Amino acid sequence: MVEKKIRHDYRQKMYYVRHFLPVTLVVSRNLPVYSLSAMHDRITQDSIARALGLSIKTVQRAFSGSDKVAESTKTSIQNYAAMVGYSRNRGARALVRNNLQSMHLFSSSSPEYFWSKVARGMESALVETRDFGYAAFYHPIPPRNTAAYMKELQRASTEGLDAAAVVNNPEYDMGRIFGFLDHRRIPYITLNIDATETQRLGFIGPDYGAGGRLAAEFIGKTIRSSSKVLIIHNPVDSEHILAGAHVNEERLLHFVSYLSVHFPYIEHQVVSFGSNQSRTDIEQELEDILTGGADDFTGIYSIADMQELLGKQILRRGLESRYIILVHGVTPETEMYLRSHAFTAAIHQNPFKQGYYAIKLLEYYLENGAAPSTIPPVSQGIVLGHSMDYEDDIWRFE
CATH class of the missing domain: 3.40.50.2300 (Response regulator)
Structure with missing residues (x-):
């Protein structure tokens, strides 16, 4: 049903998909001695505070990124949390935040066959999990129309634009577009075609x-x-x-x-x-x-x-x-x-994966306040004539 909805709305100026993203948890197997007893009980912020001899308020502030907690203390708390396999309840934090964080992807509307697969990748990322307080918007812009591009960009910024993915397409005045994002201090990544000269957080696309x-x-x-x-x-x-x-x-x-x-x-x-x-x-x-x-x-x-x-x-x-x-x-x-x-x-060059990883990277940034340290390029492959009967499998991945 969701896929049919997206395909139906693709030709419109903008469509909106409201689903929510997952987070990857990293659990260390190298547990210190003092954490083993804690593994028998459910790990909470309160149990972390008791284990480290800190107040619950200090632990809460550390997880929220407050500057009232020393960086060394934050590091100790985060390291301990990773060791015991603690993850914050993202659904609860979304309720506390009480507002959607919006991710926007901007590209040319042509060629439609390519960008529709990017849209399918976005959809796949967004429907994996729900209830974490994220929304995504896709803006296919008419080719060679910078005025229409800026109009969509300004509208999105007014209505709420927390992070963006932008294709560095020479059909548009990209200096003007990137300048707008930089001036408004909107975090963004480049998608499909990179722009290393900009202040982008990272790049999702092929090498x-x-x-x-x-x-x-x-x-x-x-x-x-x-x-x-x-x-x-x-x-x-x-x-x-x-x-x-x-x-x-x-x-x-x-x-x-x-x-x-x-x-x-x-x-x-x-x-x-x-x-x-x-x-x-x-x-x-x-x-x-x-x-x-x-x-x-x-x-x-x-x-x-x-x-x-x-x-x-x-x-x-x-x-x-x-x-x-x-x-x-x-x-x-x-x-x-x-x-x-x-x-x-x-x-x-697998446009499906480009849409998928673009949303994942933006969500990661909004969740953690920083881009991942390593962003691998989207892999490319060879398609032979006899494999075209399995075209759907080319874009699908687990």
Whole structure:
């Protein structure tokens, strides 16, 4: 029912999902002698106070983060609590807080197939547990519309915005957007595309350089002979102030570097397409490449966002088995060409997990007042044509 609700509301400007998040408890097995007797009884703040010879008020203040308690005392209390496996009652604290803490995720509304999976990941994180006092809002913004973006951001800030996840998308004036968040002192993470130059708490998304290395490894191990690989690339045209948005350049750099080190017998050639080129010109150039250089290369690595045009050319000329073709992203077009074997494989970056971990990270920050010390990147994988029948399993995880 919840999933149907989200899918139904996705095309609206904003939808609201009110569920609540879990917390991961860390229990140490290395218990000191003085804590063993306490394990026979239910651990409470009162029992912690008695064990440490402190007042219950001091323990309560320490857990609430009060500056009236010395840092050394807080540390002692927290260490002891971890040793005996104590966890505060989050539901009770939510009642005491008596207000919802709101997490907001902002992204472009396009492509819908990608962001709908991010929304499914958000939903999965939010329905795991309930009653901890958190709410989540998702804002899909029309492409290239900074005014609409700022309007949604200001509205969310007015109505209550405790933490945010923001995609560093060069379609918008990201300097203005990050500046707004910094000025309002709203904690935020970057999602999908990083912006290390900002004051973000952390990043949830793939390591795009690792995606390039994975592509090189797949191409190198699949070809396994002296040959040439054609790299189809479309560089970022804008002089975007945030370097994290240059995803394709990161993929290309690491692909070429990894290929040259681990598969030096494979040559490569880069063909770049600008965003200002017309569809007709791109189609003609692709046709010239595939017909004129058919004997020059064995593999094609397409970083460019032109899977549909490339797939059509391959099918039109009956070249399904002629090349090893690897593309980025499992799009509706990619899926079709994988099934027809026009493409050999695709690299996916799991948008489901990105939505899931974005909510988990924001919840962790709001719960603990700090981001986790380590945030691993969302792993990427290879999808082959025959595995597309199990597409739902690609995005599902335990």
